[in-house]
Structure formats: structure tokens, C-alpha cells
Amino acid sequence: MNYVIIEGLAFALPLFVMAIGGIFSERSGVINLALEGFQGFGAFCGALCAVAVTGGNFEGRMSQIFFLAVAVSAVGGAVFAILHALLCVKFKANQVISGVVINILAIAITTFLTTQLNTVLIGKATNKFVLSICEKFTVPGVSKIPVLGAVFTDVYYYVPIIIALALIMSYVLYKSRFGMRLRACGDNPHAVDAAGVDVARVRFAAVMISGALSGIGGICFAYYISSSFSPGIYAGYGYLAIAALIFGNWKIGPTLGACLLFGFARSAGYKIAQLLGVSSAFSDIIMTLPYILTLLLLMFFSKNNRAPRALGEIYDKGKR
16 A cells, blocks of 8 residues: 555646646636646756756765756756747637647757767767766655555655645635736636736746646656656656546646545556556556546546637737
């Protein structure tokens, strides 16, 4: 049980921070299928910074490099998100097509750049940046509580960062003036415009926030999954985050529940495969549990969802 809880949280929280980014974008009225591209490019920037600063030698300063990589990933994801914001907000392009194209573009760019940069940095044309193992910590005393103590045992360094970000983003979205305007842009942008607020600017900022949070989720996945960055390790996680926010009805609290459900399904599936001693082929089938669960949840619960009323609509200031 401890393994399922520890690994479930380790997977669910990076997914959750990406989903929060998607909520910000979509509550502002911009459909964001580009989360996967944002996380890939953001993680690439963070991993490149970590490798460039240390030269591949992480001994003695793993925690400092990790925090630096997280910060750079947020900046990289936000900068890459400008492309989606420009296409959807400035040039009024189809938001679904823009998101899909950006995902494909991110894979192509990061694959090319990683290969070329590794030729210079380590003399090998490989598409992988090798990172350090993500450090963990255990909270004394509390970690000894049965079942609940697993939450405070072998905690990855990024877990408290994501929890703090989730609290800050919840306050921004639900309690701040910016959050109120952002939510109004997704429901009635003309009313926001009539109040003297620039709808385009709010939506632009929301998309950049989604890019920053996705970049953080991406570098956390890189450290958690394989202690390395490669363009192929993120396949499907961006779309899983989108499914979580839809199941969570574009609300942060319920979205956390969906991400935890996916995370525990993944870790439980892996533990079951270990206990049964099945071959790698059957293990891979069991690891599809989160995606099967996603399909079932969307099938039975999406009819009760209420998306922002102006989601996906191109805002035309002259239209009433």
C-alpha cells in the first residue's frame, strides 16, 4: 500500500500542475491541447540548463540544480506558449489545430536540438539529456503513521513545490481580481471588454501561465520517470492532464481528485504486475489502466460537465 501511495502521488502531482495550467487557459476561453508541447519544450530547457551548468557532474549539488531546472523549465514553457497565444488570440487561428501542431512541433524541435547539442556537450549524437536522480525526504514522526504516513515518506523534492503552486494558483483563480477577470473572459468576454479590460491581454497571460506550469510538470516527469530528458517520455501525459481537467469540470479541487485517481491506478497497476510476475508485454498492458480509466470516466461523467461558455470562441470586439 505504501508503494502505491508514494508512487501514485509522485505521478499525479506533475500531472496536476499541468492540468491547473490547462484550467487557466480554458477558463479564459482558449482551448489548450498544446499542454504536451509546453511540457516537452519547458522540460528540454530545464534539462539543458542542468546539463550545461554542471557538465553532467551533479555530485554534491543535486538539489540546487534541480530547483534551477524547475525555474528554467517554467520560463521555457511560458516562452513556448507565446506561440499558441499568438496564433489563437492575436491571429484568431483555430485553437484545436494550433494545439495539435504545437505538440508535433515541440517533439521535432526538442529532438533536433537535443541531438545537436549533445554532439557539442558530450560528443555523442543522442537525443537524451542525462539528469541526476531526484532526491527524496521523509518527514520524521508523521511518516510512521499507518497508511497516512506513506504520504510523508520518500517524498520527491518537487511535491512541496507543486502543492505550494496549487495553493497559489487556486488563490489567483478564485480570489484575485485577475482570476475573476480571467473566468469572466471564458464565460462572457464582451462584458469584460465593456468593463474596460483587455480580453486579449488576459487570455494571452492565461496561456503563458499554462505554459509555465506545464514546463514545471514536464521537468518533474523527467526526473521522476527516468532521471533523464528525452522527447519520447511525455507521450500522452498532456492529453491525460486535459482529460483530468475536463473530468474535474474545469475546477482545481475536483481535478486534483482525477489526477490522484490516475496516479494511483498507474502505481497499483505496476505493483500488480510485479506481484504477479508477468512478462513485460503483460506489464505494458496493465500500465494502460490510467488511460482506460480516462475513457470510462469521460464516457459516463462528461455529460454532466459544464465547460466555460465562450471556450473556443474567437473573440471579436465588434460583435455583440
